[in-house]
Amino acid sequence: MPEKTRQNIDLKPAEEIVKQFPRLTRDKLIPILQQLQDAYGYLPVPVLQWVSNKTGIPSSRMHGVITFYSQFYTEPHGKHTIRCCEGTACHVKGSPRIAERVMDELDVAPGETTKDMKFTFEPVACLGTCFLAPVIMVNNDYYGQLTPDKIPQILKNYS
């Protein structure tokens, strides 16, 4: 019978992942976290605690890495992440209307995940591609020079 956390989270995927790293060195922490996130869809805190006990990696070190890298989440997260730029260049070129359209299409507020767990919407500061303003990012894809009416078609690309 696979072990479970008190919150009833199955630890089997975590066991399998930890097994792949018999020699734990500092540089293995990020790959472990990435695999845990792929397996669970996010990084549940009880699983992190279990991994910490099992491996001896201090929880504080894990949390340091998790908070440093925006790719890691400790709350349930949508399959796709939509980042909508709120930087100055994008704001001037209409990003508030873009964000509004995304929120309308998905029926979410900033920071929320759709009920079907498909999308998480995150307003962010400058995405570093101001020449594309106004711009959004879906996962690792950039969409620039947007108008609100382009949003539904973009969302259709992600299932």
Ligand code: FES
């Ligand atoms: S202000 Fe939006 S990408 Fe820089």
